[in-house]
Amino acid sequence: MHVFGKKKPQSLSLKGEVDLLSLTSSLEQTKINIAEVRTLGQAAVERIESLEQELNAEGENHVKTSQRISDLKNEIAAAERELSAIKKKQITIQDATQTAIGDKNEIGIEFVRLQNSYKTESEAYGSSMQTIEKKLQAYASGVGADRSHASFGTPVNISKAIVIGDLHGWAPGLIHAINRNNIGQVEILNRPVVDSRLPILFPNPVQLHGLGLPLPCVGLNRHPLRPNARPTMFDGIHVNMESNDGETTLIQVGDVIDRGDHSELSLELLRSMLIQQPCSNLTLLGNHEVWVIEGDVDGWMRNEERYRMTDGKPGSVIHDPLITGLPDLSSSLKNSFAVLEGAIGAFLLTQHFSFRLGLGPSQRKEFDALYNDALTCLKIRKLEHKVLKGGWALHQIGKQALEVWRSVARQQPIHVPGGFAMVTIAGTTFGHAEPSAFQHPQVDLQPLDSIWNWGGQNMRFIPAVLDRNGLRNAPLFYSRTNEKEEGKWHDEVRLSFLELLQHSPDTIRYCHGHTVIKAPDVRNVDLDGNQIEVVNCDLGMTPFYRHLRHGDAYQVSTLPYLVHLEFEAPISHGEE
Numbered sequence: 001m002h003v004f005g006k007k008k009p010q011s012l013s014l015k016g017e018v019d020l021l022s023l024t025s026s027l028e029q030t031k032i033n034i035a036e037v038r039t040l041g042q043a044a045v046e047r048i049e050s051l052e053q054e055l056n057a058e059g060e061n062h063v064k065t066s067q068r069i070s071d072l073k074n075e076i077a078a079a080e081r082e083l084s085a086i087k088k089k090q091i092t093i094q095d096a097t098q099t100a101i102g103d104k105n106e107i108g109i110e111f112v113r114l115q116n117s118y119k120t121e122s123e124a125y126g127s128s129m130q131t132i133e134k135k136l137q138a139y140a141s142g143v144g145a146d147r148s149h150a151s152f153g154t155p156v157n158i159s160k161a162i163v164i165g166d167l168h169g170w171a172p173g174l175i176h177a178i179n180r181n182n183i184g185q186v187e188i189l190n191r192p193v194v195d196s197r198l199p200i201l202f203p204n205p206v207q208l209h210g211l212g213l214p215l216p217c218v219g220l221n222r223h224p225l226r227p228n229a230r231p232t233m234f235d236g237i238h239v240n241m242e243s244n245d246g247e248t249t250l251i252q253v254g255d256v257i258d259r260g261d262h263s264e265l266s267l268e269l270l271r272s273m274l275i276q277q278p279c280s281n282l283t284l285l286g287n288h289e290v291w292v293i294e295g296d297v298d299g300w301m302r303n304e305e306r307y308r309m310t311d312g313k314p315g316s317v318i319h320d321p322l323i324t325g326l327p328d329l330s331s332s333l334k335n336s337f338a339v340l341e342g343a344i345g346a347f348l349l350t351q352h353f354s355f356r357l358g359l360g361p362s363q364r365k366e367f368d369a370l371y372n373d374a375l376t377c378l379k380i381r382k383l384e385h386k387v388l389k390g391g392w393a394l395h396q397i398g399k400q401a402l403e404v405w406r407s408v409a410r411q412q413p414i415h416v417p418g419g420f421a422m423v424t425i426a427g428t429t430f431g432h433a434e435p436s437a438f439q440h441p442q443v444d445l446q447p448l449d450s451i452w453n454w455g456g457q458n459m460r461f462i463p464a465v466l467d468r469n470g471l472r473n474a475p476l477f478y479s480r481t482n483e484k485e486e487g488k489w490h491d492e493v494r495l496s497f498l499e500l501l502q503h504s505p506d507t508i509r510y511c512h513g514h515t516v517i518k519a520p521d522v523r524n525v526d527l528d529g530n531q532i533e534v535v536n537c538d539l540g541m542t543p544f545y546r547h548l549r550h551g552d553a554y555q556v557s558t559l560p561y562l563v564h565l566e567f568e569a570p571i572s573h574g575e576e
Contacts, residue, residue, distance in 0.1 A: 147238050149275050149388045155358045156279040157570045158455035159247040161425065163563035165513040165537030166286065167252065169260020169316065172202050173541045173560035174269055180559060182243050183250055183280065186269060190236035198556040201233050202262075205309060205317050206554070218261040218318045220268065224392050225339050228325025237268045241276040247570075249279055249455060251425075253513040253537055254286025254432035254477070257340060258300075259307040260542040261318045264339065267347045274354035275388065279455035283351065284420050285464055286432040286514065287477040292337070292344050293416060294470045295406050301333045307544050314543035314553040338399065345398020346390075348418030353384050355418065358454045367452075370463065371417045377408050409466040419464030421476045424448065426457045426567040428509040429500070435510055435534060437479035438496035444473060448503035456570025460504055480515055493525050497532050511563055513538035516545055520561060535563055 164177050175186045175193055186193045188201060203216045219226060221235035252270070257263035273281045285293070291300045309315035317323055324332040352371065356364050375383060378401055386394060408414050422431040437443055448460040465472040482488045500507060510532065521536040539561040540546060547553035 147236070147272070148390055151388065152278055152354060152357055153241065153276045154246075154278075156244070156246055156249055156277050156455055158249050158279060158425070158457050159567055159570055161249050161251050161428070161565040161567065163251045163253065163430070163511045163535075163537055163565065164560060165253055165539060166255035166516075166541065167260070167266050168255055168258055168288075168542035168545075169263040169266060169318075170542040170560075171260075171262035171265045171269065172198055172556045173558070174266050176557075176559045177250065177562060178239060178269070178273075181248070181562070182245065183248055184239040184241040184244055184273060184276070187238040187240060188234060188236060190238070192240075195557060202554070202556050204552075204554040205261075206312055206314055209309075210312065215317050215320065215322055216261075218323060219339070220264045220343075223264075223339060225335060225342070226324055229323060230325075234262075234265050237265065237272060239269055239272040239276060241273065241280060244277060244280060246277075249425075250281040251430050251511070252281065252283040253430055253511060254284040255288045255513060255538075256283060256286070257292070257344070258288040258304060259316060259544050261316050263318075264343045267343045271347050271350045271390075274350050278354040279358040282355070282420070282423065282430075283347075284423065284430060284432055285471075285477060289344060289419075290471050290474075290477050292340050293402060293405075293419070293464070293466065295341075295402065296470075297334065297337045300337055301330075304333060304336070305329070314547040316544070341402050342395030342399040345401045346387075346394045347398070348416065349383070349387050349394070349398060349401065351418035353387055355454070360453050363452055370415050373408070373412075374405060374414050374417050377404055377414075405466055410468050413465050413467040413472070416464040416466050416471075419471075421462040421464050421471075421473050422448075423462075424460040424504050424507060425454075426459075427506045428511060428565060429504060429507045431510065431512050432477050433475060433479040433514045434481040434512060434536075435493045435496045435500075436481040437475035438500040439498075440475040440479060442473065443475050445500060445503040448500075457567055458506070478514075490525060493534065494527060497525055497527055501527070507532065509533040509535065509565075511535045511537055516540040518549060537561065537563055 162177065162181055162183070164174070167174055175198070178184050178186055179193070188197075191197075193201065205215050208215060217230045217232040219229065219232055219234065220237075221232045223229070250273070256266050256270070270281055270283055288300075291303075304316070304319060307315050308319060309317050319329065319332045319336050321328060321332050324335055326332045326335055356367050359367055378397075380386065380397060383397075386397060405414055405416060422429065424430070431437070438445065445462070447462045450460065452459045452461070462473060462476065471477070482492055497507075497510075500510075508531075512534075513536070515536060516538050517536050518539075520539070523534045525532045525534060540548070541560050543553035546555075546558075550558075
């Protein structure tokens with residue numbers, strides 16, 4: 001039979017099929033075994049790779065470990081060297097210790113000696129102070145704090161001026177300005193104040209405090225408002241003007257008082273000059289004098305408290321209860337304010353009567369008319385005579401005058417005798433605040449239109465006028481100019497001077513204080529080709545400011561910053 005065109009195959013034996021099946025099965029198993037072997041081989045390869053990686057890592061660790069071992073060996077070697085050096089040093093220290101023990105014993109002996117010496121010297125100091133205080137008590141009972149004068153002296157015929165900035169109670173600066181420029185010779189306790197006396201009169205309170213010694217006694221001696229205070233060295237105060245050339249005036253631009261310990265003394269020195277030689281000085285009002293004139297005791301107290309000596313830093317001690325003899329700081333401050341009222345009132349009255357003598361006869365009448373109401377309302381007979389006599393009676397009158405003027409000013413404006421907000425002498429304008437004040441809407445420059453002949457020179461002035469809101473023209477005492485950018489400062493000042501020149505066209509220079517500076521500051525302002533010189537005279541004279549840039553804030557030999565000016569020949573001797 002044919003199948004698909006082929007012959008029918010012959011049958012195979014069963015045995016062959018079984019063998020074939022066995023072979024097939026064996027072959028399949030072999031394939032499985034091969035696959036397993038492959039899997040195992042792949043696993044072996046991966047394991048080999050893993051081991052190689054571990055080997056490489058271990059190799060790196062071996063290198064690092066070897067390096068660390070090397071480093072440790074080096075450290076051990078260095079440590080051994082250091083140990084050797086320490087052992088050597090130890091031997092040296094042991095030797096030094098033995099020496100130090102010997103030194104300690106010697107130092108201990110020296111310390112005891114110095115301690116005993118300090119105790120002895122302190123006791124001697126205290127004994128000397130007691131002796132001095134007894135002498136001062138006796139002196140005060142016979143002479144008093146102020147010297148009496150029979151009359152005012154001859155006015156100065158001005159050809160030169162010396163300008164001094166904010167004193168803030170630093171009398172040594174004022175004394176140097178007077179003595180070293182032949183303006184006069186300052187006397188205290190009726191003896192000339194030469195340089196060798198200054199450290200005795202003005203000791204360093206910070207230094208005394210550090211030594212455990214009493215604070216220096218400050219203020220005028222035996223002031224009736226300080227009955228419990230210890231006596232001071234400040235008595236017999238006088239400026240001998242015989243050495244003056246009769247041509248020089250001292251211009252102070254305000255802030256005579258506060259922040260220092262010698263405000264009263266400074267005012268008395270200036271007052272003495274005004275009596276000895278009218279026109280020998282002219283003192284303007286600053287914002288600190290304004291506070292006292294206005295009676296702003298609370299504002300004044302807050303300000304003064306910030307400038308006291310604390311934590312061994314320079315500052316005032318005059319308000320300390322240890323100085324005033326009062327129970328606490330608040331009562332001490334209020335008492336100090338009352339003292340200043342008397343001192344400033346006395347000074348203003350003195351400056352008023354002295355100033356008028358520098359004017360010609362007809363202008364003197366015009367000047368008197370401005371202040372007639374202020375003097376009449378005091379109801380004090382022979383006031384000029386009382387000004388010349390001085391003493392505590394004048395301080396009492398001065399305090400009373402301020403109180404009366406404040407009361408009258410609540411009803412009508414009143415000119416404050418002896419108070420000047422701004423003046424111009426021979427083309428130089430003097431004021432306290434910065435020049436930005438001139439364009440302030442609260443400022444009236446119209447009084448500068450009037451020309452006076454004072455001390456032989458053309459002068460203009462803005463009087464201090466008190467009304468219910470305080471002193472007029474307040475910006476002349478308080479104003480500060482924008483200093484952040486030079487261009488803005490110049491623009492602001494330029495506009496101010498344009499305003500000033502409408503009333504004082506001869507102004508070529510402006511000298512002021514109020515803002516403390518670190519170095520002399522002279523700038524020029526261009527006004528259509530004309531230059532106006534602006535001079536800041538306030539270099540921070542008092543110790544509170546000086547310690548910010550000087551090693552010894554209480555250095556009494558330092559000459560303050562002074563501006564020297566020369567004017568044309570005087571027109572006359574205060575006469576028409």
